[in-house]
Amino acid sequence: MVSAKRKASRAGVEQRAPKAKMTKPEESEEEIEMYSDEDLEGGFEEVSESEANREAMDEDVQSTGSLDQQDQDVLTSRVEAPIQVKGADARFAVPSLDEIHGLKETSELYMNNVFKLQMDEMIRQVRPDFDNAKALERALKHVQHVLNTIPSLPPQSLTDAMNSLRTLTGQSIVPPFCDPRPDENVAYKFAFEKPEQLHLVGSWPLRTATRRFGELDVDMEVCMPSSLFQEKDTFNARYFHKRAFYLAVLAGMLQRDEKLGMDVEFMDAAHNDRLTCLVLRPRAVSGKNSSKLKTVIRIHAAHSMGTFPLGRLAPNRNSLRGAALNASEGAHLAPTPHYNSDLVSDALRMPHLLLLHSTSEKCAGFVEACQLLKTWASQRGFGSVLLPVSASTKAPKRLMVAGSENTRFLLTMLLTHLLHGNEPSSGLRGRTLHSDRSKLSFGYSSYQLMRGVLDFLAKHPWSEKPVFMRSHPSFGLSSHAELIPPTTYSICRRVFVDPSGCINLLAGWPDASLDLLQQEAAQTLHMLNDTETDSFRTLFLTTRISPVDRFDEAGVATVSVPKNSDLVRVLDASNSRAFAIEHFINIGAKALGSRAWYIGACYQARASTWALNESQPTLSRRVEFGLRLNNEHAWRQVEHGPSPEDSVACTAFRAFWGDVAELRRFRDGRVVESVVWPVANLTQRAALPRRVLQHAWQKHACITSVSKLKFVNAVFDHLLEIPTDLASRAYLKSPQEVGFQAVQGAYDALVKQLRAMDDLPLSVIGVQPVAAALRSMSPYVPGALKLAELGNEVPDCASYLPAHSMLLTMESSGRWPDDLAAIQEMKTALYERMAAVLGPKMPGATLCVVYDRDAHNGETIQDQSSLCITVPAGFAFACRIHHDREKHLLERVIRSSSGVAKHRAEKALSRWNTRFVYQPMHHAALQALQNQHPSLGGCVRMTERWIAAQMLSTQVPSEAVELLAAAVYTSSEYVPPTTSVAGFLRVLSLLRDWDHRETMLLVPIEAASKRAHEFQVAKSEDDHRPAGTSASDLRQDTVMTPAITMQAQHRITAEEHFRATRARDPAIHHAAWIIPTEYDVHGHCWTRDTPTVTVADALRKLAGRALALVEAPLVDEENRQVLFQPSLQMYDFVINVHPSLSTRYAESLQSDASAWLAKDKHAPKNLRKARPSQYGNEIRPDWDPVSEFVELVHNLYPGILSLFYDQHGGTAIGGVWDQKLKQPHKFKVMLGYNAVPNSSSEVLLNTDAILAEISRIGFGLIKDIEKSNS
Template identity: 65%
Template sequence: MVGAKRKLSRAEGANKSARTEAEQPTVPEDPVEMYSDEDMEGGFEDLEDGDDGDEPEDQDMEDDEEEDGHVQGAPSKLTEPSESSAPDARFSVPSLEEIHGLKETSELYMNNMFKLQLDEMMRQIRPDFEHAQTLEQALRRMHKVFDSLPSLPPQSLPDALSSLERLSDARIVPPFADPKPREEAAYKFSFEKPSNIHLVGSWPLRTAARRPGELDVDVEVCMPSALFQEKDTFNARYFHKRAFYLAVIASALQKDAKLGMDVEFMDPEHNGRSTCLVLRARDTSSKEFRKFKTVIRVHAAHELGLFPLGRLAPNRNSLRGAIADAEEGSRLAPTPQYNSSLVADSLRMPHLLFLHSTAEACAGFAEASQLLKTWATQRGFGSLLLNGSQLKKYPGRQMVAGSENTRFMLTMLLAHLLHGDEPSSGLRGRTLHAQRPKLSFGYNSYQLMRGVFDFLAKHPWATSPVYMRAQPRYGLASHAEQVPPTSFSAASRVLVDPSGCVNLLAAWPAASVDLLQQEAAQTLHMLNDAESDCFRALFLTPRTSPVETFDEAGVVTLSTRSDDTVRRLDAGSARAYAIEHMLGISATALGSRAWNVAVSYSAPATTWALSEEPPALSRKVEFGVRLNAEHAWRQVEHGPPPEDAVSCTSFRAFWGDVAELRRFRDGRVLESVVWPVSNLDERTALPRRVLQHALLRHGCITKPSKLQFVNPTFDGLLDVKPDLAHRAYLKSPLEVGFSAVQGAYDVLVKQLRAMDDLPLSVIGVQPVAQALRSMSTFAPGPLNLAELGSEVPDCASYLPVHPLLLTLESSGRWPDDLGAIQEMKAALYERMAAVLGPKLPGAIMRVVYDRDAEAGETIQDQSSLQITLPAGFAFSCRIHHDREHHLLERLVRSSSGAARRRAQDALTRYDQRFVHAAAHHAALQALYDQYPSLGTTVRLVERWVSAQMLSTQVPVEAIELLAVAVYTSSAHTPPATGVAGLVRVLTLLRDWHHRETVLIVPLEAASRRAHEYRQVKADADRKAPGTAPADLRHITATSPPVTVTSTQRVAAEQAFRAARARDPAIHHSAWSIATDLDESGSLWTHEAPSVTIADALRQLADRAVAHIESPVVQKDETMVLFTPSLKMYDFVLHLDPAVHTRYAESLQPDSSAWLAKDKRAFKNLRAVRPSLYGNESRPGWDPVGEYVELLQSLYPGIFHLFYDHHGGTAIGGVWDNAMKKPHPFKVMLGYSSRPESKSNVVLNTEAILSELARLGFGLVKKVEVSST
């Protein structure tokens, strides 16, 4: 690791060397406040021998190749040096500029690959500004059209619309903003050709960045001042005249045949006041222009200074709403968004001049702006231009509510950090002194981008407004006298442009700004992680769906009814007002339960034909809630004490009849809301319940069904059907969860440690069972052993076995021979059974051998003590003797051939069973203590994998490591719900190129962090109960990432490359999951999954994520994810569920499997079917699993079997491809065959299937053979 420590002079010198003194622009002579080295720089890791990584391509950003074969930004063709070239010409000493570039790469970027990926991406997203001749031709033609426009005299609205129709020879509907103009309006509509025409926006700045869909080029037409009156600022009169002006221009552009453009209206801000024209090349127009994938947007503007700015201050009212007779608008509620839209129409050109000057002075400005825009687009900030086939190419893209101007806002924020604040008096009477610029003009694009992220993440937006410095040279002089800073006091988030008149965040709900801040903090967290490749997560992977980003997500159909007419009109649309209202209510209702609530809607900007009315905005929007896991599921809302009458009135008004006055155990008397729960599912649903109550009470929704969540559709997937659970278990697992098995474990451990009659005392008991770390797919219930064979049906009689490792006190009595050690273990198990019997009345003790145990085996551990407790749980105890490891290692070194392979197999089993399993369990248990949703995530992923009939194909430990990778990733905050964790694990499976890369999981480092978290919390609670940090898990910009060391990463990558070199066909370790406990990456995945299964899982995960992001809000839609298709199998063995001991775990169990058809125990209760297995408990007995193992041992290499061990009633089989081909006949062929020709035979599939049915008699109901 090379540290990134650099002095300011070196940084500026390195950047300035790229430009000559003659090229140096004038840089403002402001003092510069530099960020610290830690803020602005990262380290890099020399991965010269590492994996080259993936090309930075993504379907959401890549451009199609040009039809003539030219790809924009591609390097020119390289030529070989001629033989006559001098050696020093080919291998010359690097220039000073190249040395500076290499040094900058090593010091600034997180690793050496990041800079290369960044450069490659910039070639993809940078438009081809130099080859825009067809665009220039279209703009010149538009200018001619504008110059030839005829004038229209002032006239009433009906007469003006008639004149418009005569001009266009077709019906054109002006896009009037709300409130719509009345036909009898006193003001007149007229038209004069534009006084000025400007090219504005990002195109002339060269800060435009390609994104999904089309790129926009903005043209501004300035409306003559003679068309307006001073009173036009009120009641949307200006916007009505503006809409009529645009309609006249649209008619002329549409009629011009030489232009060859289709013209539509578009509302980029979704407020009815920013409507513009969109010009898109027709199919018959220039082929070169269509290939450019660019549209032209025409905006209408008024001249700077036309209207008094004091009248348009954000604390003034310009919409009288229902009070038409009001004499003075300032007495009404302010209309900041309306006023901001009107003023902003005159500032496009001054903003362009200001930004252009900044870009000239800062060489990295344009590229930094493009990086910021790309980053924001991938996170759902900013609208898109999608048309026709592009809507299908990018389905479901969402945009964060109110963030339509994100790209412009981020560019202005970058300029602000280069110029510094405006000195002025602040809000609430405070004086804001001018601060030095945060960023230097000498920074490169990466440093500038990082500086913006740092400011976004750390600035207290809720309490500290931001004022950009005035720029009088560009028409952005300060107007503090007319628009004082205190006029922005009502705004929740403030970023004022250099004119001091426009809040760039006026249309942003506070929740959307907070979400942007959290995304910036998370991005800084990724940039600080020098050991991980986060480039794809930063710039290439779209994360616009709330399902993929938030812990709770869903769809809400908003009520647009409102009694506050002024606020609704100010918002620009009923939907915008409803969203703002919903977010405010949600924030109050959830309080500390959630970090953030956000709303999103379709990202593509709405366009419509000139002859149509503007389409109504959909009231159905998506939302997401990022939960604070420390407080999300509390049952009591504490309100004010009764002495505070005003607060009590407000509290009761908000919560309604659920609020009550309560006395608590500590003596406090408070207004409170108590949310009762009866089981774990109801507790998990508390945030949803709170949110639904608040939104319904305050009119955000009209009925509960209008609020639909994704997470409830996954309920029940991890639970046994309630009526069956009550028959089979002493207590329902739905009510007690994992506490029942943990309680039984504690009882057993107490008795094991208390055994005094053993030759060696038990000094340690280490659990290694999934259920004892709360990660088994089903929480094991206490099986009613007394009712086996009667009330407990056979299909619910499965009794899982939970393995434990016992450590005995050190002693010289142990023999120094492997065979004798195994015999001594068996003897100790028998002695333990005798000692424990009296202490555990009703318990059943058995010394059992593994299923693969062999008679005469002397070196391998293969026995254990199985204990079935009367409480309904079974445990398996194995003695861990560390001397075995030394003896096995010595045997491996001293033997050869078959004996060495046997010894190596025994050593591998020992390590996995006694060393790695224990360490794995301990690490996961620590992580579960820190992240309670980790257990549910693992369980849901296991359920999903099993439902694909891949139960035997993927080790559970590998699934657990995938989940840990999600929780320790610096790409996002740890999920607080299991469904959010499931989606992210599926996303990881989709994006992980397992054939080319190793997945590195910092398991031990994460567990150490979890222990530290628990210790800090315990210390805080001990010093002052209740004052522990709200949630130490919440990622901030300064928290260090959890990662492996660079040495461990290099070792893991080297081991992966070596493994792939040895096994290019990937017969083993298709998944390589390395940890800081296992650098080989093959500990749990050496044998499974196979490369075919790994590839299939990636495809399934891709489809599953796309399906969930729809989003899924209906139960039957979710069940599609867990319902596999049987058409892909060559044959299917259908099982009888009545004799399947795990059928109770099925996704949709049929009661006919356990209830007698025509027999009743009572008049209202059907009797249980007669038992086949009787009343004897059989721990671990799974007849379907045994049957599958039997078939695989009898027919190795003939077929592959797939099934769901969680109650699946079908076994899918696929014939091995090699077995389908004819083979020469020979004796002892090894499988049933039939003649195919005189010398060849083929597999006799019919006979084999008959054998399978015979072997499964009583279990297999029928055999289905595929017809294809």
């Protein structure tokens, strides 16, 4: 089957020339000339009436209709099909060789059968219907007719030529002259003669065109007569000026022709002022919008190869000189490689097309591979500019990587190069490239070809190994090494030379943009190597074009051209914006050095089009940029420069860094030039790369003003900070300055005390932390509370003292009883003994035995007590004893009991497993992952804070949030983020895209933990070796590092259990999120009861809206507030509490100082005293009155209402009634809630009475209750 399809495809290439009638099979040998002017004359039908032409233009080129019967008959005659068995026995026919080959290919090449089917279906969707193009053929024929009947204009001055143009076309047309623009007195003449040839070029005749955002374009080339030019026209844009005038004549005559039925405009096809083209759009006529065709014709001007001496157009030659640049004769001017490349490329479209067409004839998978590569690149922001559906249509935001306009052609040529091999003996940079055999075979499938291109992209060091394509004289692509030697390309940093040896296909690419393309290729290979994960959607369907989505740091800036820039280099660029962006990127990359792997820039992908009578609009210089940071070096505070002995290097160092550079002596005795970036806290340290960039860009005039430089991450800098004034009152040291080290230090000191206890019946042999703060993942950094100032200087709203959980393992002993109730009593006794032993050894500490909130006297077999220790350092810890015998005894009770006793034992066992099995394993795995990826903790903290801000604190377990973040850091779809904000935004993307109803979220947390340990071991063993600092190092790590996957047996078990769970509970009353890990294969440990399916659906919607808010205009301070501000309109009632009585109000995102300062109008804010305390000076670890109030109300009104609130200082509690109870229903005894009669036999929920009861319960804490009007 596969071979049959390929043969049919090849037959289609031979027969689907852009003609009205199909060519017979025996005439296919002449197809090589199907694009010539003469062939167009013989192939298109004459069109005399505009109405007929407009009707034809209504046909949709992009329709996906099937081949007509005539086409099918022709294709069938050219395919050697196997004998078909008809009837019922056809199902049991022996497979053909083609079918066997296809099955073998699918099993060996693709991840799975589904991937192959998905890819085939996508190709059908993105491939235009080349056979339903009669409307296009008629339009092209008419354009040809118009262009061939334009009268000539004799050579004349520019002024006379403009007058002649106005007379000929009957309208005022402004030719799209590029800089340096010609003045009225230029010595050279302008003339016009009808085109020598007309060609269809580009992807349409090659049949590699693909659908993408914007209109589909068909390219036509108009070859200008050589008689219009002189050899000197290569200098000072004379050729491009004459080209612009020629296009103006064509445009005027096409616009004048009423029968054409199309609007004509100028367009910068590749954001290149020199290579302007014409764009023809179907015109809306008589109220009927013909533009539904979504296809435009682009007309490019060209010249014949040999018109100009190629030796003058080598990349190391200068073509911009003299008075036009205010340069004196004999002045040494910089080379103009971009200018020279643009001039030569105008002559190479047709030879390149012939080469590509020949390659597609030899390689059956070539066309489809090109379509796969183009789709892949387009989804990542690489590719040609986009045309809106009509001139007045407002295009959606679509970004493109700077300088990547020719990506589609570049990838096609790269595939061709890999099929044909290198040009023999091309010496450059000390290297000789001998005749190289092709790296890919013509017999490869499209998938193999695509992988081959991606593999080459990911691994090839362009800066070290230039690539020269093999010459093909038979297609007009002879080698011109004698005129343009390979050594002339030494001025180019990255080299990929076409078969003619005349142009560098990477000439317009900034280094950072090519690095980004290569990194995307490496990441794609990493995904394809992960056979356990279905990455098809990420590879081809998911759009990843926003810097926010792909970089660690993202921002927006308005770039500028420095006033002292070399004018030759500015004019050599395709436009001034291109020069400004490259300068912007280069300065940024130099300033960051090893801090960042690369820096990328993007701008709007929409093409710039303008009317014929208007001047070319100026391109916007607003760019969005991003940084991929190197975690090993991004946060260093010192830039080391040269030693004073190297005066030249020192001068350059000081010139680059300016007044921040200074000569310093370091502890190791070195005296070098250096730059020191002091930081006062963690937030300033995280902002170091931004600070470096801002200084460098401002110093070198890369941006118009600092006020127009915005960083996304800067908006989130102070999100998780306590107000400075409040922190100074409540804590011994600012949490932001010391971070998690303070609580970790207090924990380590306590562990030493616990291990040193020798007066206990059983010794402590193991201590393990399980609290989020002890793995740096609590939303707020715990501060060292001023315990002695509680009730005085420390306000009530900042008096929350979290108790950090830790597990104690006692030595094995026969003293432990063999009874569950007795074990719990012995634990309590041990806690009391520990308190008695530790008390004298820890002056100022408070120790007491505490019971869980849900503990009660009737529960004797469940773990429900702990030892709470408040240390003088200002922290509290909750210690629990882990005893293995409990699990065995609980399982025995479950096996031997039934009813209530069994239920109690199951509940106790579930709690025991969670506390003493899952929590320690979860903590250890995440701690290892945190050590490898320091930004993971910040990602978790920010995500939890966002969820809490949506008033869903109690609805989503923190461990589940941590697993979501771990999924992002272990995914093969991304390079692990280096900043917390990048991780947070990717978690939002995961929440938005994860269909939790249909799929589970596998998180191989133990495999990731093992990989993290291996990373730490390798790092310690190779500590003497310098870490990688280049983009190639990152690509190598990406490609060579195996994907983190779960073991097959665990995966299979998880999949089976997921299907069984959804089949057993299709309404999803439980386990809306199923997140299997190695230690919890069923994925129910953290998410069995929460979040509910309603909350999970709401989170998915909220995540989508949050991302849209971040990406639309890059997020600012106002948007951030909206991002973390919930809507209260959905609640039936809202309970407002007094901020001053919430012990966690200090964590509020919108805190008001009046909650902790006494009212004193005359005293300044920093001298005002704290509000009088309502809670006194008693130390109460883990005491949160708002949380306890919510829990109490839930217990009093189960199933009647649901409460939602932000546990991190939220003062609004949203309530929702059970909608069933709000409807009239029958009265019965023992309803269980307050009801009010609605009729003689029906009652309603008495919401007013219940709210009054709640108000009475929360008297003093509640400020007021607002009821919804609905």
